[in-house]
Amino acid sequence: MFDWLQHFADWLIYTVFNVGQETHLGTALNFFVYDTLKILILLFFVVFIMGIVNAYFPCRTTKRLFEQKEALRFGVLFSSVFGAITPFCSCSSVPLFIGFVQGGIPLGVTFSFLITSPLVNEVAVAMFLGMFGIKATLIYAVSGIILGTIGGWLLGKFNLEPLLSDWVKKFLKIKCNMVNSKR
Incomplete structure (x- = not known):
């Protein structure tokens, strides 16, 4: 489901910032970017749904x-x-x-x-x-x-x-x- 996000994190860290894929720093930064964006996207949808629930269910x-x-x-x-x-x-x-x-x-x-x-x-x-x-x-x-x-x-x-x-x-x-x- 989030393959596109992993590709984005790979591109950003390994291509744009030119951090080596085999290094600990590169792996850590890639993981950080991928998980941070994934959690933000999921939280956005959950907060949106909770907003609807709060608005329509008194x-x-x-x-x-x-x-x-x-x-x-x-x-x-x-x-x-x-x-x-x-x-x-x-x-x-x-x-x-x-x-x-x-x-x-x-x-x-x-x-x-x-x-x-x-x-x-x-x-x-x-x-x-x-x-x-x-x-x-x-x-x-x-x-x-x-x-x-x-x-x-x-x-x-x-x-x-x-x-x-x-x-x-x-x-x-x-x-x-x-x-x-x-x-």
Whole structure:
């Protein structure tokens, strides 16, 4: 999917800057350019999607949706699967987590994403597939999703919302009041 980006990083580092491909510096710079641009592109799309979600799914609707028990269970599982398929490390999962909390999504659902996102990722899946085969890879991926789902469900049962930072509570209150006044 990002082959074009790897070609760009190769061209930039090895041709434009004329850094040797066999050197440690060349390899490190190539990796830095490639990964930095890939993460920026992916974050752009995730932030864009979260902006759409925040604009079209107001707090009251989101909270009402997740107050139903079936929707909450499905939300925890969906969030865990979403965490597994997003190609992010924990460094970029935390801003998404904060966006979910600010969007009014219950903490159990957001924790489900936060647990699974760094646990099941494309690099680990590719390594498992190459080293252990499809069975072990499926066991790894499904176990990670189940762990994230159970972890999110358990953390959701602890009612942690009162422990949120004051600035998050204030933001949620302001956002929900703004949305309610527009409707």
